[in-house]
Amino acid sequence: MGSTSRRSDPDRRARIIATTLDVIAARGVHGATYRTISEAADVPLGSMTYHFPSRDDLVFAAFERFTEDLFSPLDTSTTGPDADEDPRERLVQMVVADGRDRQRDMVLLAELYVLAFREEHYAELMRQWMRRARAAITRQLPGVSAPVIDAVQEGLGLHRSLMPEDYTEDVVRRTLHALIPAPA
Amino acid sequence: MGSTSRRSDPDRRARIIATTLDVIAARGVHGATYRTISEAADVPLGSMTYHFPSRDDLVFAAFERFTEDLFSPLDTSTTGPDADEDPRERLVQMVVADGRDRQRDMVLLAELYVLAFREEHYAELMRQWMRRARAAITRQLPGVSAPVIDAVQEGLGLHRSLMPEDYTEDVVRRTLHALIPAPA
Amino acid sequence: MGSTSRRSDPDRRARIIATTLDVIAARGVHGATYRTISEAADVPLGSMTYHFPSRDDLVFAAFERFTEDLFSPLDTSTTGPDADEDPRERLVQMVVADGRDRQRDMVLLAELYVLAFREEHYAELMRQWMRRARAAITRQLPGVSAPVIDAVQEGLGLHRSLMPEDYTEDVVRRTLHALIPAPA
Amino acid sequence: MGSTSRRSDPDRRARIIATTLDVIAARGVHGATYRTISEAADVPLGSMTYHFPSRDDLVFAAFERFTEDLFSPLDTSTTGPDADEDPRERLVQMVVADGRDRQRDMVLLAELYVLAFREEHYAELMRQWMRRARAAITRQLPGVSAPVIDAVQEGLGLHRSLMPEDYTEDVVRRTLHALIPAPA
DNA sequence: GATGAATGAGCTTTCATTCAT
DNA sequence: CATGAATGAAAGCTCATTCAT
Numbered sequence: 001m002g003s004t005s006r007r008s009d010p011d012r013r014a015r016i017i018a019t020t021l022d023v024i025a026a027r028g029v030h031g032a033t034y035r036t037i038s039e040a041a042d043v044p045l046g047s048m049t050y051h052f053p054s055r056d057d058l059v060f061a062a063f064e065r066f067t068e069d070l071f072s073p074l075d076t077s078t079t080g081p082d083a084d085e086d087p088r089e090r091l092v093q094m095v096v097a098d099g100r101d102r103q104r105d106m107v108l109l110a111e112l113y114v115l116a117f118r119e120e121h122y123a124e125l126m127r128q129w130m131r132r133a134r135a136a137i138t139r140q141l142p143g144v145s146a147p148v149i150d151a152v153q154e155g156l157g158l159h160r161s162l163m164p165e166d167y168t169e170d171v172v173r174r175t176l177h178a179l180i181p182a183p184a
Numbered sequence: 185m186g187s188t189s190r191r192s193d194p195d196r197r198a199r200i201i202a203t204t205l206d207v208i209a210a211r212g213v214h215g216a217t218y219r220t221i222s223e224a225a226d227v228p229l230g231s232m233t234y235h236f237p238s239r240d241d242l243v244f245a246a247f248e249r250f251t252e253d254l255f256s257p258l259d260t261s262t263t264g265p266d267a268d269e270d271p272r273e274r275l276v277q278m279v280v281a282d283g284r285d286r287q288r289d290m291v292l293l294a295e296l297y298v299l300a301f302r303e304e305h306y307a308e309l310m311r312q313w314m315r316r317a318r319a320a321i322t323r324q325l326p327g328v329s330a331p332v333i334d335a336v337q338e339g340l341g342l343h344r345s346l347m348p349e350d351y352t353e354d355v356v357r358r359t360l361h362a363l364i365p366a367p368a
Numbered sequence: 369m370g371s372t373s374r375r376s377d378p379d380r381r382a383r384i385i386a387t388t389l390d391v392i393a394a395r396g397v398h399g400a401t402y403r404t405i406s407e408a409a410d411v412p413l414g415s416m417t418y419h420f421p422s423r424d425d426l427v428f429a430a431f432e433r434f435t436e437d438l439f440s441p442l443d444t445s446t447t448g449p450d451a452d453e454d455p456r457e458r459l460v461q462m463v464v465a466d467g468r469d470r471q472r473d474m475v476l477l478a479e480l481y482v483l484a485f486r487e488e489h490y491a492e493l494m495r496q497w498m499r500r501a502r503a504a505i506t507r508q509l510p511g512v513s514a515p516v517i518d519a520v521q522e523g524l525g526l527h528r529s530l531m532p533e534d535y536t537e538d539v540v541r542r543t544l545h546a547l548i549p550a551p552a
Numbered sequence: 553m554g555s556t557s558r559r560s561d562p563d564r565r566a567r568i569i570a571t572t573l574d575v576i577a578a579r580g581v582h583g584a585t586y587r588t589i590s591e592a593a594d595v596p597l598g599s600m601t602y603h604f605p606s607r608d609d610l611v612f613a614a615f616e617r618f619t620e621d622l623f624s625p626l627d628t629s630t631t632g633p634d635a636d637e638d639p640r641e642r643l644v645q646m647v648v649a650d651g652r653d654r655q656r657d658m659v660l661l662a663e664l665y666v667l668a669f670r671e672e673h674y675a676e677l678m679r680q681w682m683r684r685a686r687a688a689i690t691r692q693l694p695g696v697s698a699p700v701i702d703a704v705q706e707g708l709g710l711h712r713s714l715m716p717e718d719y720t721e722d723v724v725r726r727t728l729h730a731l732i733p734a735p736a
Numbered sequence: 737g738a739t740g741a742a743t744g745a746g747c748t749t750t751c752a753t754t755c756a757t
Numbered sequence: 758c759a760t761g762a763a764t765g766a767a768a769g770c771t772c773a774t775t776c777a778t
Contacts, residue, residue, distance in 0.1 A: 034749085045765080047762085047764065049764095103301075107298075114212060130346070151342070152359070155340065159338070163314065175332050219772075229739075230738065402769065403768075414742065415743065418743080423769060423770090482659075485655075485713070515711065515718045516727050519704075519711035523704050524704070527699065527702065530678055539697065539700060598762090599760065
């Protein structure tokens with residue numbers, strides 16, 4: 001089992017981080033041990049601790065990556081509102097998006113909350129992420145309270161992940177429309 | 185060291201559960217081991233496994249208790265709306281309430297989400313809790329979408345625990361008022 | 369391999385301590401790991417940490433035992449000087465004693481010095497031991513400087529363990545006689 | 553971080569050895585790893601193993617240096633006895649000398665004993681050192697038993713490092729005077 | 737019923753050493 | 758020459774769980 005040659009493995013570091021996120025999503029931060037990750041990434045155990053001397057270095061790097069990945073599509077979309085479309089619709093679709101990715105994001109989000117409540121550097125990571133998310137919201141929807149929209153969207157997403165049938169696209173749309181005035 | 189007499193400890197079971205919740209709040213589900221709890225509750229290690237044969241029995245019992253405790257004030261309050269007061273105000277105060285208890289509840293909530301995403305019986309526990317919370321909301325605010333209100337309130341509470349200054353009482357009030365029509 | 373039944377192993381604790389001293393003598397404090405000791409004592413690894421939660425607990429217990437064992441023969445000998453014999457002779461024999469035991473004692477002594485220079489509780493253990501040794505010396509040889517005799521005897525013993533031929537019985541006797549006036 | 557330029561580091565080898573001795577004094581042979589030393593000496597890890605292929609090469613070189621350093625002042629002092637001074641006094645001062653250096657020497661001595669008891673090449677190193685020390689003693693104090701004086705001085709030094717108040721200058725002087733006849 | 741003792745499994749981390757560049 | 762990257766081995770320690778008493 002394993003790749004033919006492990007020597008000179010460029011971006012091994014990046015692969016370890018990506019794998020870590022997968023393992024956390026699948027088995028929780030608690031289940032993401034050096035061993036489980038090293039097996040999943042097909043990397044020797046000694047290599048893990050070489051690149052990430054402590055487990056927290058690794059977990060933190062993984063969540064840094066998570067917040068970047070999660071944010072970038074939202075950020076790079078358009079620089080300004082799209083004239084042709086109701087910009088509120090993009091938020092609706094974000095909450096309602098289905099599939100593995102969405103569920104995975106919610107799982108990782110909950111894990112990150114747990115860490116943030118316990119250790120300040122994770123709390124700070126979340127705050128940075130929130131600030132960036134708010135900036136993106138403001139760019140799309142000037143004039144609304146971005147903190148509120150962000151929080152509401154997250155609350156809906158979290159609940160929806162447990163009881164999807166109660167948070168249909170329609171419900172989500174009505175909620176967001178009640179909070180955001182229609183564009184001129 | 186310890187209590188003078190451990191014999192005849194009537195509600196030891198209940199005390200273990202309460203202590204477990206404390207330990208989870210303080211150190212996470214991960215840090216709530218038989219040992220840490222037995223020390224915190226001043227109960228012999230062997231007694232722990234006697235009352236709760238597996239660790240999950242204990243953790244689950246603790247979260248059952250948590251959802252009951254958290255819900256009861258809201259539930260037992262008044263059976264119907266209070267004529268003298270805007271019923272929306274009670275929700276505002278719930279989100280905005282400060283102090284240890286609120287923070288503790290958010291921490292435990294996040295821990296419970298993590299478990300719910302991983303194991304079905306925790307997911308089911310959360311759903312039951314949500315259903316009860318919605319019933320209480322409906323009782324106070326007939327005609328509103330209780331699922332939405334519950335989700336929004338939770339989203340606000342979670343964000344507020346990380347960035348309190350951005351979710352003032354006023355912000356919360358305005359958000360809820362936008363979603364709930366004023367009582368007649 | 370091993371004993372037929374490990375359950376109910378009375379004085380397992382004592383056996384672990386004795387084995388630890390053996391392993392330290394054979395392979396140094398550094399080589400006395402939970403694993404090497406558990407194998408030498410035919411005790412499961414988990415049992416080691418049950419009885420001695422930290423490695424230092426174990427090493428310290430071993431050296432406590434060492435200082436007691438080393439001291440007791442000297443202590444319990446006679447309550448007062450023996451009229452028939454020159455009491456200085458006993459000291460000479462202690463230094464000159466041959467065989468595994470003596471070498472082992474010197475090895476353990478050196479290991480203990482290393483610990484004492486680094487951690488106060490070992491330093492204090494050595495001081496207690498020295499005090500008891502001095503008391504025994506004073507009992508046998510009233511009027512002499514017990515601290516000096518103790519130090520000299522140790523210096524001779526240490527050097528003798530490396531270059532035995534240069535510290536014959538005669539050399540040792542002459543040295544001690546020069547420091548201790550002949551009994552009346 | 554570190555020195556501005558590591559290039560062209562002439563006596564890097566010597567600096568590594570000196571640093572190794574410092575690290576051993578501070579943290580023991582056990583704590584003197586390639587890593588701790590490379591950091592303390594601000595030398596790349598790869599450079600350590602280049603100059604000293606095995607850890608023992610390094611430790612042994614350090615103790616060779618130690619025995620030379622410790623000996624040289626005694627050796628190079630005067631070629632013969634100083635007419636003006638009681639030569640015994642120099643020994644007294646050596647034992648009684650205070651300060652970091654003395655303590656450090658005792659620590660390193662104990663560490664060296666531990667190695668000497670375990671591996672022959674360290675034992676031989678100590679014997680060579682002892683022979684040189686004896687020659688120096690004989691040069692200063694012709695006619696005395698240098699092995700005895702050396703051993704006694706060491707015993708006093710070792711005990712003094714643990715219980716300084718019991719080995720005052722006076723006690724040490726009296727002891728040595730009892731063993732060494734006054735010069736003519 | 738209650739509990740101290742016991743233990744196998746597994747975790748994080750450190751380390752000496754090797755080697756491609 | 759010099760060195761960063763790599764890695765197998767082993768260390769200290771924690772823990773859920775079992776079980777004899």
